[in-house]
Amino acid sequence: MELFFDLAFVFALTRVSQRFADLGNEAGWALVTGLGRTLLLFLALWLVWSHTTWITSRYEPERSMIQVIVVGTMFASLVMAVALPRAMEERALPFAVAYLVVMVIRPLVIAAALRGHPRRRVALRLAPWAAATAPLWLVGALGPDELRLPLWAAALAVDYLGWTLGWPLPWLGAATVGGWRIAGEHLAERHQQMFLIALGESIWVIGIIFSGVGYSAGRAAAFTVAFITSVLLWRIYFYRAGLLLTQALERSRSPGRLGAASQRTHAVLVLSVLVTAVSYELVIGQPYGEARPTWLLFVVGGPALFLVARLRLEYEIFGRVSRSQMIGLVVLLLAVAGLVRWPPMVGLSAAAGVLALVALLEALRSRHRPLEESASPIGREKPGNHGSEA
Template sequence: MVAGRGTDLLRPATSSGRATFLELFFDLAFVAALTRVSQRFADVGDDTGWTLVTGLGRTLLLFLALWLIWSHTIWITSRYEPERPVIQAVVVGTMFAALVLAVTLPHAMEERALPFAVAYLMVMVVRPLVVAAALHGHPRQRVPFRLAAWSAASAPLWLVGALGPDRLRPPLWAAALAVDYLAWALGWPLPRLGSAGVGRWRIAGEHLAERHQQMFLIALGESILVIGAVFGGVDYSAGRIAAFTVAFTTSALLWRIYFHRAGRLLNEALGRTGMPGRLGTASERTHGLLVLSVLVTAVGYHLVIDDPFGPPRPTWLWFVVGGPALFLIARVRLDYEILGRVSWSRMIGLVVLLLVTTGLARWAPMVGLSVVAGVLALVALLDALRGRRRPLEDSVPQIGPESSGDTRAEE
């Protein structure tokens, strides 16, 4: 660690890996935002054809913008001491912007596009400049400057998309997000400075892992809210009571499958890795898929509880089957990242879901939800049987630090 001005902002090795109360408070804004994402997905649930595809694509785009902001925030609190006043101010400011994003999100592709874009850019451009100023010339100051530069480069796409015709907004914002995500993947390279080696970053790995786990639990909590809100707003019937029960069981199974072995060992894997930047980046992408899968699954709950034994709705399978299938794909990826192996129980579950999808298109929605719950129960059972035969293994991260021969200084 480099001594000098700005050093007191860095996380010391003795800093607690637990999330602070402010960070948990910050997550409340994202509860509201994720609720709006679920609502937008549900709004397109009855659409068909190209209308359904465009509706899903627009909502996915907004989710990716939210996820980028949340991910950058947890990296800030994993690299810098979250108890410092300037970092607390950054978190509170980001929370306000996230709340603006949540409020504007239902109509962000329509009349509220400008406040959505401005709130996003305030976080992506202004926040890193505040962090850079607080670092007072420390070598790590280059990273927030890089981020601000790249975000400023994509800003015209966000603003033109917000101010221009509605039909141009999705492609312009998709291009802007592509720039923002690509910049992060490349380490925000700049002329003469090169790129920031994220894989060499020293972060509080256990803190980052806990924040990923907490966001997954927040997404599960959102699914529980959907179940309760929808069931509480309709007339009770035997079919809806059954759908309510199966939906809750499905969320409980998602929790069980996530935390079996790899999900539980995430903290250990990121804590034991000497320089967990690369593993942390991979985990962030995997948890983005996991959170998205739970939100999509929750939309399936909404649709089925509302009309469990109505006519077959093939488009609903995007949510009823697609969400759990995406969850299993992401969970297989997490197993490989943490344990260095492929989970056959999850692969079996994924294959079964894909095989039965066509047949489920001919049955009432309740049948599809029940079959999905049965497949997830099978995965959980296979996990339990394997766990009884084998002790809990140590984490064997497949995405770790760069080779020791890389002697470039960490930024």
């Protein structure tokens, strides 16, 4: 059911990536606002996906009503994805309405369907918080275009804040995520699956772009380097922290806290893959074209953002920071100044080279050593009293 649900997000992520790619020729304030708008739309989609993942990790997914809710969310997510390319323009209303249906109506349906369930009150907390931001979403969709970004940004900030605080209400209190009982293995698999979906989107971009342009040796080389980059992202993610996420959640005394931290980290990981995929589209089309400094936001920025998130994941699983990943991040940042005047292909190759160095150092570090087990510092202490909602 959930893999079927993810099909809507396969399409949605391609729309996010395309919005980023459309910014390749922008500069100055237009580039900044364009990045801000696309990031906002991505975060709205991520919140919908994350809430659904937590629902299926906390409630019994084999229940018919839960399956109906997942399918309904899939349809709303598909509407958001269809509207996304012009969601900041003439398709703002369907995007906002689909989002509000998930955030406001769905919790009420869950609360009604799970009458008597010990954890149904979380849904009752979420609905009022989401309803409070609904006017901002609707006014932003129906009002002047220049107000849309600030109104939606404020609404989304409140939605994320409510989640962080546990949607506190005067008569119910808060239900902090850190105290929730969850299926740790299920949540870990969902995060891993979404990362793989993002990688799949990058492979799709590589194939679509290369098959749609005239053949040349330069484009074939860019195609090859782009593929190698995606393989390296996969390798660095899963080796070895990504593989141990399930183990870390199962061993944690507060799996809700670790799961919430992992959710935030995977949001950045998925975003970094989408940004990196934009560099594939730009470079395969013009591998030895004119040097464009703004392209480095994608060519170098994507892998750098990935390493930042991967460093955080390393800490969440092992309680340490990877030296090889830190070295790779520093090298990437230092290389930016030198890559400004070189053709895009040089930047893509340099980023792939740094990722290959990180992967090699990781392999050498673990050579002839026993495989490590997770030792997450998050949730190591005994969980406090989080109320009956846990």
